[in-house]
Amino acid sequence: VEEGMSVMREETPGPILALAPFKEAEEAVELANSTSFGLHVSIWTGDPAKAAKLAEEGRAGTVIINDVIFTLAQVECPWGGVGGSGFGRVHGEPGLLETCYLKHISYDGGARKRMPWWFPYDDRYRRLMTLHLEGKSGSFISRWREVFKR
Structure with missing residues (x-):
């Protein structure tokens, strides 16, 4: 795909895979981070240090290294996006907390x-x-x- 195409500018429900050429991995991170969306990043590499660096630099709610979408099926893994994809979290403890309404009530009966x-x-x-x-x-x-x- 090319940078100006709608698939690169609009969040599109899958299954769609947008592939764009790049010379250096940092160029791919820059392209991905230039959008207003950040749901999921998949990094494929045999270099664990490079994968960790790219995962930190990428702006996304989920980053998977050498896999694609297993976290959606793993209920213990929090899943959700940032930016225009930021609708909260599902799965895991963060997903459970999304369903909670915490309230503290302190009552002094006046007897103490x-x-x-x-x-x-x-x-x-x-x-x-x-x-x-x-x-x-x-x-x-x-x-x-x-x-x-x-």
């Missing part, structure tokens, strides 16, 4: 005493912070007794 770290700070809080920052030796219990002594 004022905590030492609440404003306004007093001498007890200053002792607590001093002990913490100085790393005072002694047992945990003795340090807390020191904090709450009056």
Whole structure:
């Protein structure tokens, strides 16, 4: 394909393989990174160091070395794109987290005493912070007794 063709400018659902000639691998990375999409990169080489370098330079959500699309079938491998292909992740822990809505709710029923770290700070809080920052030796219990002594 040539650089100006729509297959090089538009995200096209597969199965389409766009092949473009290049002299140096860095030229191929530059061409791939020049698009607004970055779903998948497949690098074929017998040189592991070169593969690692190209994988780091490529802007894509998935990079596979010496294979094509096995990650889509491997549910433990996160899969998704960046840029115009950036729709989040599926599979793996990142894919699971995409389905989660995390919320922290802290409730004080009003029954407990004022905590030492609440404003306004007093001498007890200053002792607590001093002990913490100085790393005072002694047992945990003795340090807390020191904090709450009056």
